[in-house]
Amino acid sequence: MSCLITTYVYEFFARELMLGEVLKFSSKIMSRYLLLSIVALIPALSWAETRAVDIYSQEQLIELIRTKQYLTRVTEDDCQLVQDIEARAEVLEQPLYQYLWAEMLNHGICVKANPPRGISLLRDSAEQGSAEAMLRIAEYYHDGQFVIQDRDRAIHYVMPAAANGDLPARMMLVRLFGEGYGSPRDFEMGYHWLYNDVFSDEATKHKALELLKVLEQKMPPSAVARAKQEHLRSR
Numbered sequence: 001m002s003c004l005i006t007t008y009v010y011e012f013f014a015r016e017l018m019l020g021e022v023l024k025f026s027s028k029i030m031s032r033y034l035l036l037s038i039v040a041l042i043p044a045l046s047w048a049e050t051r052a053v054d055i056y057s058q059e060q061l062i063e064l065i066r067t068k069q070y071l072t073r074v075t076e077d078d079c080q081l082v083q084d085i086e087a088r089a090e091v092l093e094q095p096l097y098q099y100l101w102a103e104m105l106n107h108g109i110c111v112k113a114n115p116p117r118g119i120s121l122l123r124d125s126a127e128q129g130s131a132e133a134m135l136r137i138a139e140y141y142h143d144g145q146f147v148i149q150d151r152d153r154a155i156h157y158v159m160p161a162a163a164n165g166d167l168p169a170r171m172m173l174v175r176l177f178g179e180g181y182g183s184p185r186d187f188e189m190g191y192h193w194l195y196n197d198v199f200s201d202e203a204t205k206h207k208a209l210e211l212l213k214v215l216e217q218k219m220p221p222s223a224v225a226r227a228k229q230e231h232l233r234s235r
Contacts (some may be wrong), residue, residue, distance in 0.1 A: 053077045055084050061096045065132050066168075070100055071109050079110035089121060095211050098125035099133050106146060108130060115146045131161035135169050142176070151181040159186075170194045171208055178214035191227035 025070045039132050055075075056064065060075065064070040082104075087102045088094045089101035103113055105118035119140070127135035138158035155176050163170035176182055180192075195212060199205035216224050226233060 004120060053080045055081060055088075058096060061100065065096070065099065071103060071107060073105070074100070074104065074109055082110050091129070093124070094124040095128040095130040095133065098122070098128075099130060099136065102133075103136070118210070119146055126157065131164060131166035131169055134158055134161040135166065135172060137171060138169075140170070151176055151179065155182045162190065165197075167197055167199075167204070170197060171204075171211060174211045174215050176207075178211055178218065184218070188223045189232065191215055191219065191224065191231045194227075195228055196230060222224045 022230070054115040059069070064073050071215050074085070085101050085104070087122075090098035102118040102125065103109070103119035105114040105121070107217055109111065119137070122133045122140075126137055134157050140146055141154035141157065143149070155173065158169045158172050158176070162173040170193045175195045177187050177190050191212060194208055195206070199208065219227075
């Protein structure tokens with residue numbers, strides 16, 4: 001392609017000289033040469049814009065979910081991975097991809113919105129042990145989005161994830177307890193989990209302390225003292 005363009009430019013240059021337009025060389029010839037060069041670059045530019053996107057690794061997907069960037073990333077990748085995501089969710093039944101595909105269906109990202117199927121997939125992911133899916137369903141029940149608001153059911157979904165050490169789940173559990181939902185018999189356990197957790201940043205730790213202060217108002221001082229111990233002892 002480049003050889004043909006170069007030959008064409010040379011022939012064009014000679015023809016211009018023969019026509020006596022030497023004085024117009026710098027403005028006319030060079031502008032046309034520049035135009036031809038741009039045309040030659042178009043295939044390369046098109047390839048760059050439509051380059052293939054690799055499927056997300058488990059580590060990438062967890063990070064995207066934790067930072068709530070998963071739907072943005074799918075959109076930024078021009079929806080190129082829709083079929084791969086669907087196959088990993090529907091055929092291979094991989095929990096994190098069930099989560100991602102469910103959220104794409106819930107919010108109509110790159111596909112037609114289908115919340116009934118999306119919520120069903122989130123439940124499947126949760127049943128396979130995905131703390132991310134447990135938390136997401138709990139959030140939907142807490143807010144009443146796609147489902148009838150039921151904050152006690154939100155506790156039902158978030159409790160296993162909190163018990164397994166998921167910090168966002170523990171924060172949501174304490175939040176729900178502080179709002180007056182759940183059994184008071186579980187308040188001490190929820191307080192203990194969050195109080196004794198480890199935080200990667202000050203902002204998250206500050207938020208946890210705020211949630212704990214609210215829950216403290218619903219607990220006897222003796223229960224708060226026990227919950228703050230490194231090892232929770234039975235009463």
